[in-house]
Amino acid sequence: MTLLSVAAVGIFVSIALLLIRLFVGPSLYDRVLAVNSVGTKIVVLLALVGFMMGRPDFLDIALLYALINFVTTIAILKFFRYRSFQISLIKPEVEPKGEAE
Amino acid sequence: MEFFNDVIGVITAPGWRHFVGALLCAIGGVSTVIAAAGVLRFPDFYTRLHAASVTDTLGALTLILGMAFLAPGLLIVFKLILIGLFLVLTGPTSAHAIANAAYTAGLEPIIGKIGLQKAKEEDEA
Amino acid sequence: MLYVMGLATALTLLWLGMSGIYEPVVLSLGVISIAITVILATRLGLKDRETSPYHRIIPFLLYTPYLIKEILKANLTVIKAVLKPDMDIQPTMVKVKTTCRSDLAKVIFANSITLTPGTVTLRVDDDSMLVHGLYEADAQPEAFEEMDRRSSLAGDGRPSKEKGTSK
Structure with a gap:
């Protein structure tokens, strides 16, 4: 149990460090990176807290959070690149081959 | 038959299983702290990305493996494997998406030696 | 047809692993949701070799x-x-x-x-x-x-x- 507490405290400390990067971060991409990383840690923390409280039902929430975290990152990046959600990410075949998304 | 029962009993005995699981969890927690320190320390965005990917792989995966050792039932192990699979699939994809977006937006990476090696080079010059 | 069968098998395994409750009512709900998913995937055209890479698993x-x-x-x-x-x-x-x-x-x-x-x-x-x-x-x-x-x-x-x- 003590070792599990070490892991949980470690995750809390790293979330705090990443929040500093989130507020300091010079560019937008540093902030997105921090948000994504915090999301990954929240997923693991949810599962860990579920184990420490003896309620593994939390795993379902962690699974959902993992999915939502990925979609959030992609949505933020897409919005700040095109300033719109209405543009298709898949390029039409006619265009010359550009950068892969 | 009794032999197999003994083997299964040893494998599923809570003692060493819980110890190994908790130890893996602690390793994962410590490595996430190191990775977060790296995200704070490194000089530019692209190098921070490398530090953040330590969390995605070593941190999260060892924690999930440790919890799989602690799990009381097979269903929970299945769910943990699913979470790990999602993290492995989506982690690099979102890291690549962030890096690609930053690169196409024109964020210039720092190339060349940084820190101690750069100081050495300047001394020699 | 083979791809649809593969998709249905994968979804069934996923559902059985996620649910953990094996009573007739809940199982029938699972069958209904798997059927809806398979129908939607077929309408989207997700049934060729590229979208079901089961032969690449090993x-x-x-x-x-x-x-x-x-x-x-x-x-x-x-x-x-x-x-x-x-x-x-x-x-x-x-x-x-x-x-x-x-x-x-x-x-x-x-x-x-x-x-x-x-x-x-x-x-x-x-x-x-x-x-x-x-x-x-x-x-x-x-x-x-x-x-x-x-x-x-x-x-x-x-x-x-x-x-x-x-x-």
Whole structure:
């Protein structure tokens, strides 16, 4: 149990460090990176807290959070690149081959 | 038959299983702290990305493996494997998406030696 | 039809693993949701060889031990770089040629590069990738040759033509 507490405290400390990067971060991409990383840690923390409280039902929430975290990152990046959600990410075949998304 | 029962009993005995699981969890927690320190320390965005990917792989995966050792039932192990699979699939994809977006937006990476090696080079010059 | 069957089997396994309650009422709800998903996937046209890569599962499983070994090695490098009091990193950008042909193999290769800490794929072109590395010595194009060969074996099902230079 003590070792599990070490892991949980470690995750809390790293979330705090990443929040500093989130507020300091010079560019937008540093902030997105921090948000994504915090999301990954929240997923693991949810599962860990579920184990420490003896309620593994939390795993379902962690699974959902993992999915939502990925979609959030992609949505933020897409919005700040095109300033719109209405543009298709898949390029039409006619265009010359550009950068892969 | 009794032999197999003994083997299964040893494998599923809570003692060493819980110890190994908790130890893996602690390793994962410590490595996430190191990775977060790296995200704070490194000089530019692209190098921070490398530090953040330590969390995605070593941190999260060892924690999930440790919890799989602690799990009381097979269903929970299945769910943990699913979470790990999602993290492995989506982690690099979102890291690549962030890096690609930053690169196409024109964020210039720092190339060349940084820190101690750069100081050495300047001394020699 | 075979692909629809494969999708239904995978969904059934997923549902049985997620639910954990095996009573008639809940099971019937599961059957209904699986049926709706299969119908929607068929209407979307997700039933060709590319969207159901079940034949690639075993080669991919053979690929994972190598990947785990690489990830552990790279993790130690990055952790050492973070913990050093004087920072001595040397970021570089290299173009890595790939021999992977199918999209799946390219995805496996690019994801493996990004998954190993210390190297990130910045951009994927037709037959080359732009990789940002933390150390110049670790991110030479020769360092990726074995990973390229193995991921093309996992994704395409055949070894690539150019053999890696033996060291």
